[in-house]
Amino acid sequence: MVAALDGLPHRLLADAARAAVDEARADASAGRPVDPDAVVAAARARVDAARHALLGRVVNATGVIVHTNLGRSPLPGDALAAAAEVASGYSNLEYRLDEGRRGSRHDHAGALLARACGAEAGLVVNHNAAAVLRVLSVLARGRVVVVSRGELVEIGGGFRIPDVMAESGARLVEVGTTNRTRRYDYEHALTAATALVLRVHPSNYRMVGFVESASLPDLATLGPPLVVDAGSGLLDADTPWLGHRPGWLGDEPGVRQCLDAGATLVTFSGDKLLGGPQAGVIVGRTDVVARLARHPLARAVRPGKLSLAALQAVANTYLDGRAAELPIWRMATAPLDDLRARAEALAARVPGAKVADTEAVIGGGSLPGRTIPSAAVALPVGDARAGAALASLRAGRIVARAAGGSVVCDLRTVDPSDDDRLAEALVAAATVP
Numbered sequence: 001m002v003a004a005l006d007g008l009p010h011r012l013l014a015d016a017a018r019a020a021v022d023e024a025r026a027d028a029s030a031g032r033p034v035d036p037d038a039v040v041a042a043a044r045a046r047v048d049a050a051r052h053a054l055l056g057r058v059v060n061a062t063g064v065i066v067h068t069n070l071g072r073s074p075l076p077g078d079a080l081a082a083a084a085e086v087a088s089g090y091s092n093l094e095y096r097l098d099e100g101r102r103g104s105r106h107d108h109a110g111a112l113l114a115r116a117c118g119a120e121a122g123l124v125v126n127h128n129a130a131a132v133l134r135v136l137s138v139l140a141r142g143r144v145v146v147v148s149r150g151e152l153v154e155i156g157g158g159f160r161i162p163d164v165m166a167e168s169g170a171r172l173v174e175v176g177t178t179n180r181t182r183r184y185d186y187e188h189a190l191t192a193a194t195a196l197v198l199r200v201h202p203s204n205y206r207m208v209g210f211v212e213s214a215s216l217p218d219l220a221t222l223g224p225p226l227v228v229d230a231g232s233g234l235l236d237a238d239t240p241w242l243g244h245r246p247g248w249l250g251d252e253p254g255v256r257q258c259l260d261a262g263a264t265l266v267t268f269s270g271d272k273l274l275g276g277p278q279a280g281v282i283v284g285r286t287d288v289v290a291r292l293a294r295h296p297l298a299r300a301v302r303p304g305k306l307s308l309a310a311l312q313a314v315a316n317t318y319l320d321g322r323a324a325e326l327p328i329w330r331m332a333t334a335p336l337d338d339l340r341a342r343a344e345a346l347a348a349r350v351p352g353a354k355v356a357d358t359e360a361v362i363g364g365g366s367l368p369g370r371t372i373p374s375a376a377v378a379l380p381v382g383d384a385r386a387g388a389a390l391a392s393l394r395a396g397r398i399v400a401r402a403a404g405g406s407v408v409c410d411l412r413t414v415d416p417s418d419d420d421r422l423a424e425a426l427v428a429a430a431t432v433p
């Protein structure tokens with residue numbers, strides 16, 4: 001009983017008890033029988049539901065590595081330690097210890113991330129959507145931004161490039177066609193009112209077949225500044241921290257390569273392929289980054305010290321060439337044989353369970369259509385019972401999926417330290433009616 005009540009403030013417990021008693025009273029006055037044990041059980045169920053709804057850890061058995069609904073990237077230990085260290089006391093967040101005067105919160109993670117991708121300067125904001133909005137409203141309000149028709153995409157969560165453009169006060173000029181846009185199309189659209197040319201990573205959307213888009217060097221030499229919204233932001237397309245470039249990365253571009261190709265600014269997410277905390281990063285030319293940092297809007301989207309401390313640790317990991325240790329890269333590159341061995345061990349502990357071949361994905365709107373071979377433990381419960389079995393797993397804060405009448409737990413996204421918990425939850429799910 002005490003354990004079941006753990007973790008909720010007294011007021012919420014009292015609310016749950018009161019609601020259960022009110023229900024029983026209504027039953028009694030309607031002449032229905034009231035069982036005192038059932039009233040206690042109903043109160044307990046309400047407490048469980050309230051506790052379950054609190055923000056907390058879950059086990060991600062979906063095989064989607066950067067799962068936006070599940071908090072995107074798990075952070076590495078040193079990022080958590082850095083956040084705890086900075087937040088448990090005061091810090092030099094906006095203070096220059098060398099000169100004893102006010103400093104900038106962009107001097108830390110922003111500068112390190114710029115180093116890590118070969119940019120002159122860097123700036124961190126809350127998330128990438130804020131980065132894009134900020135760049136457009138500061139550099140292009142009341143002026144024109146030229147974008148290919150093939151890149152007027154919705155990233156997800158209602159983030160639509162044309163809407164963001166309207167919100168920023170910039171005027172969108174579309175060029176080319178949905179499937180083909182050439183340098184010449186951009187060139188013809190340029191006028192004195194053109195503030196910049198925008199290239200948007202189509203993210204969760206991929207076009208194949210009769211397609212063409214202008215190369216970045218082509219766009220960078222048009223005249224106006226070139227801004228690239230890289231979104232999922234692979235810092236370096238050559239993934240030097242892995243020692244090789246895995247095939248499933250496809251032709252995913254790198255922030256470093258966009259800058260090398262002549263982009264003035266590149267924006268990307270801190271928590272997608274970077275594998276850090278939620279953040280938006282703007283890197284590029286010093287004068288332009290400084291202009292963005294000085295703008296009054298900067299304050300509205302500035303990141304907190306917890307995020308900055310964690311991001312600084314992640315930036316150092318990339319600078320040190322140790323990024324393969326980051327949880328998203330560890331999960332993405334875990335050897336298939338290791339995952340199969342874990343799946344076999346789990347299947348042996350759960351009556352009726354089997355090992356299944358699966359396809360994990362990076363997720364977070366990255367690399368659509370690209371998958372990483374993976375292994376799962378699958379529990380064949382039949383289509384009729386799959387929903388109840390998944391609900392039973394969710395009661396233990398495990399999120400899995402159903403396929404072909406089985407509950408499928410992909411092990412690429414499950415930390416091995418959670419395997420015991422997964423086995424126990426699967427044993428329980430196997431007996432759900």
Ligand SMILES: *Cc1c(COP(=O)(O)O)cnc(C)c1O
Nearest residue numbers: 127128129201203230231232269
């Ligand atoms: C994900 C993404 C965004 C939004 O980034 P958030 O960090 O989720 O705000 C914007 N543009 C592109 C291309 C993206 O992939």
